[in-house]
Amino acid sequence: MEHTVRRIIAVAAVGLLAVGLSACGRQTDDASSGSKAANVKGTIGVAMPTKTSERWIKDGDYIKQQLEAAGYKVNLQYANDDIPTQVTQVNDMVTKQNQVLVVASIDGTALKGALKEAKDAGIPVIAYDRLLRDTDAVDYYTTFDNLKVGKLQAESLLAGLEASGAPKPWNVELFAGSPDDNNATFFFNGAMQVLQPKIDAGDIKIASGETNFKTVATLRWDAAVAKKRMENVLTKSYSKADVNGVLSPYDGLSRGIIAALKGSGYGSGGKKLPVVTGQDAELESVKSILAGEQYSTVFKNTRDLAQATVTMITEIAGKKTVTVNDTESYDNGVKKVPTQLLDPVAADKSNVKDILLKAKYYTEADLK
Helix, strand or coil: CCCCCCCCCCHHHHHHCHHHHHCEECCCCCCCCCEECCCCCCEEEEEECCCCCCCHHHHHHHHHHHHHHHCCCEEEEEECCCCHHHHHHHHHHCCCCEEEECCCCCCCCCCHHHHHHHHHHHCCCCEEEECCCCCCCCCCEEECCCHHHHHHHHHHHHHHHHHHCCCCCEEEEECCCCCCCCCHHHHHHHHHHHHHHHCCCEEECCCCCCCCCCHCCCCHHHHHHHHHHHHHHHHCCCCCCCCCCCEEEHHHHHHHHHHHHHHCCEEEEEEECCCCCCCCCHHHHHHHHHHCCEEEEEEECCHHHHHHHHHHHHHHCCCCECCCECCCCEECCEEEEEEEEEEEEEECCCCHHHHHCCCCCCCCCCCC
């Protein structure tokens, strides 16, 4: 998916968004003491979904570090995948008049009430990586090109199947992410744009017959749920055939899927593990790729995503044009949300180490 780079001229809108920030802006010099007062900036509320995923811990750390380096205080909260907890946290950020809210939601529709309170209070809201749906109280969105993520996963799956030497038709099973996460649909749709022609041509067979998003979705991105479904699929559909590949949208799910496969004898006794994809370059999965188990992942440098978000915040604060490069793709059901998209990168055993070391995402010691 290609996007023409655009700029959103934030005329009255950004002026209004910046009121809270500018009110907590630069202090005048203290004439009585003769010393310059510090450049005092406001507090930014950052709501993250969970600490159960290594990826979200990194996101929280990166955005906190970069905001603090830019002179802001940070109210960073994790909700442990509990929706009422996140609602309470966001409401508290509004009550405490945090100057901007950065929200990575658990459920993209569950925060509508809290976000209305933010809008009524004149607090700008940036959806972080997960689109906030069914509300006009979201001003901007920072994320990776989610459709491209799915395409990269499917292309990697096909490359692995070709390299495996398995005869066609290839037996493949499909997994998708959490149905309450808007990104999951983009990942799945992107992958199916690549895989559906192969299914239609007879090159790929889905032995379980499970191809509908709602059927293959994995609530809360839970590895245990993915493991259980993979076990059920193997029992039901693979007593006389082997699985050649599995489309997995996230490394945590991939590890659950691989555990189920190993429990059924794959990876030992001459029975090859299928080609299993992933996403987020989580350390355990990177080691699995290097060990020849998980086939691939999609790397999203969350340090860059944090920087894009901080840039938005400083532009809002300075009443400047807010940098976005997509104004059409992300319709949340109420409005098309101006978005800054970043590029994901496919990685497998041939390049994953070089990519991650070059990005300084991990060290050599981490990968041992």
